[in-house]
Structure formats: C-alpha cells, structure tokens
Amino acid sequence: MHAFSAGFISLVLAYVLSQFYRAFLAVLANTLELELGATPGDLALSSGLWFLAFAVMQIPLGSALDRIGPRLTVSVVLGLCAGLGAAVFALAETPWHLHLSMTLLGIGCAPALMGSYFIIAREYPPAAFGAMAGLVVGLGSLGNILGATPLVWAIEAIGWREALWVMAAATIAIAALIAMTVRDPARLGAEAQRGTLVDVLRIGALWFMLPLLFANYAASAAIRGLWAAPYLEGVFVADTDLIGHATLAMGVAMILGNFLVGPAVRLVGSLRRTILIFTFATVLVLAALVLRPDPGIGIAVFLLALIGLSGAGYALLMAHGRSFLPPHLVGRGVTFLNMVSIGGVGILQFASRPVYGAASLAYPPPQAFAMLFLFFLIPLAVGFLFYFLTPEADHG
Numbered sequence: 360m361h362a363f364s365a366g367f368i369s370l371v372l373a374y375v376l377s378q379f380y381r382a383f384l385a386v387l388a389n390t391l392e393l394e395l396g397a398t399p400g401d402l403a404l405s406s407g408l409w410f411l412a413f414a415v416m417q418i419p420l421g422s423a424l425d426r427i428g429p430r431l432t433v434s435v436v437l438g439l440c441a442g443l444g445a446a447v448f449a450l451a452e453t454p455w456h457l458h459l460s461m462t463l464l465g466i467g468c469a470p471a472l473m474g475s476y477f478i479i480a481r482e483y484p485p486a487a488f489g490a491m492a493g494l495v496v497g498l499g500s501l502g503n504i505l506g507a508t509p510l511v512w513a514i515e516a517i518g519w520r521e522a523l524w525v526m527a528a529a530t531i532a533i534a535a536l537i538a539m540t541v542r543d544p545a546r547l548g549a550e551a552q553r554g555t556l557v558d559v560l561r562i563g564a565l566w567f568m569l570p571l572l573f574a575n576y577a578a579s580a581a582i583r584g585l586w587a588a589p590y591l592e593g594v595f596v597a598d599t600d601l602i603g604h605a606t607l608a609m610g611v612a613m614i615l616g617n618f619l620v621g622p623a624v625r626l627v628g629s630l631r632r633t634i635l636i637f638t639f640a641t642v643l644v645l646a647a648l649v650l651r652p653d654p655g656i657g658i659a660v661f662l663l664a665l666i667g668l669s670g671a672g673y674a675l676l677m678a679h680g681r682s683f684l685p686p687h688l689v690g691r692g693v694t695f696l697n698m699v700s701i702g703g704v705g706i707l708q709f710a711s712r713p714v715y716g717a718a719s720l721a722y723p724p725p726q727a728f729a730m731l732f733l734f735f736l737i738p739l740a741v742g743f744l745f746y747f748l749t750p751e752a753d754h755g
Contacts, residue, residue: 366541370429370475371498372533373437377468378502379526380441381409382584384461386510390519391457401454403712405461406584410705412465417698418556420470424690425554428543429474438534441467445527449520467530472499473694474541480681480689481544485752489630489678490621496674497617503610508603554688559695564683567749571638571742572676572696573703578641578735579670580704581711583609586731587663593724595656605660609667616671630679630752637672638743644669645736652729673700682752707735 384391384402391397397405416436423432444463451457472495479491513522559565582590587606591597597605620633627633644665647654654662677696684692711734718730 369536373471374499375502377471379506380464383506397454405457409461409465412462413469414702416469417694421691421694424477430541433470433474434534434538442531449523485682493617493620493674500614559692571746572699574738574742576673577703577707581708608664612664612667616668634675637669641669648732653725
C-alpha cells in the first residue's frame with residue numbers, strides 16, 4: 360500500500376481520532392463538573408480507563424491482525440466501539456457514563472495505529488519502518504491539537520453534546536472509509552508458521568528494550584497530558600493563556616520529533632544509537648528539572664518542549680523491536696510492544712498522582728515538582744541502561 364493511498368490516509372485519520380479521544384477530556388473538565396458533577400478524580404479515572412482498555416486490547420488485536428488482517432479489524436472495532444463510545448459520551452448524565460464511554464473509546468481506538476504499523480511492517484523493508492512509523496504518529500498527533508483550541512471553538516459554537524455527536528458521526532464515517540479503501544497485505548502461505556504471544560516472548564533481543572519501552576513515552580505523555588499545567592501554575596503562577604501556549608509548544612515539539620526521527624536515523628547511521636541519543640537527551644532534561652525546578656518561565660517552557668521532542672523515540676523503539684519479528688509474528692509482536700508502551704503511560708500516570716500528593720505535603724511547589732520529575736527520570740534512566748544490552752536492529 361502506497362504511503363499516500365486512500366487506504367493509508369484513512370488509517371492515519373483513525374489515529375488522529377485516537378489522539379483526539381485520549382486528549383479531549385481536559386477541555387471539558389469544567390463543563391462536566393458543572394453539568395454532571397464529575398470531579399477531577401472522576402476524570403482521572405475515566406482517562407485511566409481509556410489507557411487500560413487500550414492496553415488490554417493489544418493482545419487480542421495482535422492475533423486478529425495476523426489472522427483476519429487490518430481492514431476488518433480496524434474498521435469494525437473503531438466503528439462499533441469508538442462510535443458507540445462517542446455517542447454514550449454525548450448522552451452522558453452521570454460520571455459513570457463517562458467511565459463507560461472512555462472505556463469503549465479506548466477499545467475502539469486500540470487498533471488505529473497498529474493497523475498502519477502492521478501494513479508498514481509487512482509491505483516495507485524493516486529499515487523504512489522507523490521513518491514511516493514516525494510519519495504516521497506525527498500526522499496522527501494533529502488529533503492532540505484538535506482536542507484543544509478547535510474543540511473549544513466547536514463547543515462554543517454548537518455545544519459539547521452536539522460536538523460529540525459530530526465526532527461519533529466522523530468516527531463511523533472513517534471506519535466505513537477504512538472498510539472500503541484499505542487493502543490487506545498478502546496472506547502468508549499455508550506452509551507459513553503459526554505463531555503465538557509465547558513465541559514473541561521467546562525473542563531474547565526484545566527483553567532488554569522492554570524497560571525503556573515502558574518508560575520512554577510515559578514521561579512526555581504524562582507531563583504533557585497531566586503535569587505541565589499544574590507545574591507552570593504552581594511554580595511560576597502562569598495564567599491560562601501562558602499554559603495554553605506552553606502545552607501547545609510541547610505538543611508541536613512532539614509532532615516535530617516524529618517527523619525528525621527518519622532523518623535522524625539516516626544522519627546517525629544506526630537505529631540503536633539514535634534511540635540512545637534521544638533517550639539520553641530526555642534524561643538530561645529531566646535531570647535539569649530535578650536539580651533546578653524553577654529556572655525561569657522561559658527556560659521551563661523550553662525544557663518541556665525538549666521533553667516532547669525527545670519523547671518521539673517511541674516510533675524508533677517500535678522500529679527496533681519490529682526488526683526482530685519474523686513475518687508470522689508481526690501482528691502479535693507490534694501490538695505486544697505497544698501494550699508495554701501504553702501500559703507504561705497508564706501505570707506511571709496513575710502512580711504519579713500519589714507521588715506528587717505526598718511531595719506537595721512535604722515540600723514547597725518547586726521541590727515537590729522536582730520529586731515528580733525524579734519519579735519519571737528513574738525508570739527512564741533504568742530503561743536507558745538496560746537498552747545498552749539490546750543488539751543492533753536486524754535488517755535481514
């Protein structure tokens with residue numbers, strides 16, 4: 360499938376939806392508290408359920424991609440579950456309706472990125488995976504931006520329930536487009552091996568990259584999604600406009616990073632070395648924020664943007680892991696790696712709240728946030744060290 364074919368573009372649009380649905384709750388927080396009585400704790404639970412449902416779905420999706428193919432797997436799950444989830448949200452009257460909606464949305468969005476990754480892995484040479492994967496994530500990350508200011512405009516123009524009905528209709532339309540335009544890769548012959556998740560776990564080269572995969576995306580995703588605003592407000596007394604500009608800068612940096620990963624690998628000449636450079640950069644930035652959590656608002660925003668930029672190593676890690684997967688394990692393998700990554704985001708997001716809660720009771724805001732940044736730094740540094748034991752990518 361060509362990178363700019365209708366089928367491939369429809370899968371990228373599905374990933375735009377996935378990014379939108381994981382980010383849009385923040386914009387609605389005040390409205391949902393006023394109208395439904397949903398507290399920040401309720402919304403944190405709803406957001407966590409999205410990530411949990413998304414992560415749990417990766418294992419059955421891996422089998423479905425290998426056995427059924429991406430066309431039906433993505434279109435049916437996205438159309439039925441995410442379409443229904445958006446409709447439930449539009450009709451919500453109590454916080455538990457939001458929990459149900461976000462769970463359905465997490466299930467529905469689970470195959471969006473993996474469908475395109477499966478096609479890239481099966482139809483392009485392994486050496487091209489990193490650049491192609493980064494392109495998909497970079498374009499899809501526009502959903503993150505759609506879930507911010509444009510959503511505010513839509514809510515002001517037509518109301519939040521009506522905006523969600525529009526999203527439900529768009530979700531079903533994109534699912535139908537996928538069903539009509541995506542072409543599944545050629546089936547492996549009857550003589551091809553039939554693999555299981557156990558076979559993926561037997562690939563020793565994957566083991567030493569799993570700690571980094573668990574921690575890598577979690578730092579940028581959790582800081583962008585949860586902690587950037589409280590940090591800027593608590594340490595620098597930043598107003599809403601400044602916080603909006605800062606989180607936009609971080610979001611744009613995350614998108615730019617995904618477009619830069621392909622050229623970066625070509626420049627460095629090694630996928631593994633490029634990942635080490637990206638990760639070391641994130642370690643240095645987080646260490647700087649631990650040692651000096653109040654460097655001035657301008658430097659703080661710049662450092663947050665750098666975390667977003669270097670967090671784009673996710674696509675490269677997926678490319679490195681994919682290089683060790685034989686054709687019959689591609690579906691199960693990439694979904695397993697994605698489960699580890701998204702699971703890391705969910706677990707560290709949940710755990711970061713009590714960590715900050717305890718730190719904020721013991722320390723003033725700058726030192727409390729230093730403890731929070733240390734919480735993200737330690738697993739990233741451990742993953743970085745383990746990753747040195749991972750062999751170079753297998754492009755055979």
